[in-house]
Amino acid sequence: MDISSLDYQPIIITLQLATVTVLVLLIIGIPISWWLAHTRTRFRPVFEAIVALPLVLPPTVLGFYLLIILGPHGWIGKPVEEIFGSPLSFTFTGLVIASTFYSLPFVVQPLYNAFEAIGKDPLEAAWTLGASKWDAFWTVASPMALRGYVTAIVLGFAHTLGEFGVVLMVGGSIPGKTKVLSIEIYDRVETLDYSHAHLLSAGLLSFTFLILLIVYYINRKLPVRVS
């Protein structure tokens, strides 16, 4: 096996994509999970179902709709093209948007579970001690939900690493731009380059196993266990 001939670009793009996606997911996932955990609306099951949808939907279906929306004629892609000169499909930004939808449940679910387990009681205690709602969120709810955060970040990251269908639909496989690891592996297999496919697959397998292992270890060690 010739490691020197390995193209590192897909690996780098994959890591970049996963990192950016997790950051975006935290920014939008935290408020969504917080809201879900504390809302009193009767329609909560509807929102829970929407958030869980990417779990069961075939990635190609999700990718298909995103392609249409983000493409040059889509209701997001078109205005973006008019402003920036290019649509979102087949770009890195497009990939991030697609991955955000795709990995949303993996970030929202652990956070939502954690916030729900904590409940309102400790927050009320914090308010009576002079903490504003924002303050109490950061100094009480978030540290108590630390396990939820760790799980969310790692699952979101790991899940984005392995995405294939959605990326293929929305991003194509433009080398150096949108070609991620899973697609690279697929291409290698198609061209019967099994040795590189092996190398990349084994690498991805060990890497994802390793981070999951770290997470489960960290979670055992974390001081706060909300039950």
Add this chain to the structure above:
Amino acid sequence: MNLLSAKFNLALDAFTLKVETEIPLQGFTVLFGPSGSGKTSFLRCISGLERAPEGFLKIGDETWQDEKKGIFIPTNERKIGYVFQEMRLFPHLTVEGNLRYGLKRRNLHNVNVLFSQIVEIMGLETFLSRHPRNLSGGEKQRVALARALLTRPRLLLMDEPLAALDTKRKQEILPYFQRMQSDLNIPIFYVTHSLNEVLQLVDTMLLMDQGKIVAAGTVEDVLSHPDLGRHLGHTLVGTVLDTTVVRQDKEFQLTVLKFNAHTFYVPRRDVSPGDRLRIHIRAEDVTLAVEQIENKTSVLNVLPAKIIETRPSVKDDCKVDVKLDIGCPLLASITKKSLFHLNLQPGQNIYAHIKAIRMAHEFD
């Protein structure tokens, strides 16, 4: 004197809280009543954790809620301390972290002095670096109490703080409550459904039932009001007396108490002469005799008394409530038949036989 004026009307699942009251902000005020009577909801409205539409709340000269003028001060800006039944310590912080959480968020002077004072009062010196999960229930409750006190509240709200503890732990923590009251002089609203706690701590009592305040006044007044039996539970109706310990009677294993000119004998207690002891005499435990039969009865405590009035019992058709004068009112409950046979009349001098006396801490 500072007053708390409140008007709340809040529909809840099982009942409607309907309160309109003025309460002096002084000493220990207990909110007493059966569960589901609105005590906790009332506290939550005061703290701002619950917002009653059209509510009104004024503490001294500060208006905390006046919906007509659109005023609602959020919980974190109200100078209250809140001690929850489940304590609600922050599990991710040490005891010291918990204690300093509120302290940091209020602009107080001399925080270090205050900190050491409260830590000392609550006996927490050796716990500071520990985590709440390593504390016993009673210790947790002391931390929760200290944490609330450290914000220098104008009003301390305590929601059944002892309900989760067993009797032994309750007895351990009560002295801290008493010390807190005497050292810090913070007005306290204390929710409970256990008279045990009430009698040891309380000056003023609000009796709540089905979301309403049905009586307010001193413990002595509220408990001795026969009409309140249906709210209190009949076994609680009676007289509360603040007695002083005179001496221990070693020969008969009794403790001798004094109230005004009266002497009471009770089974021996672990107290010293001069101690104050609050006793409770149930109306049902008082019987009446028209002649002195001293040395002819096994009842130890016989007091000369004068009948003030008699009135039919609200609940029990065969009973009459008799209000006696022993230097203060004493309540007795006898049958109509006895009243008729003895021909008791207001103004008549009789003898009250007290069959049982209970100490404050013997309730539950």
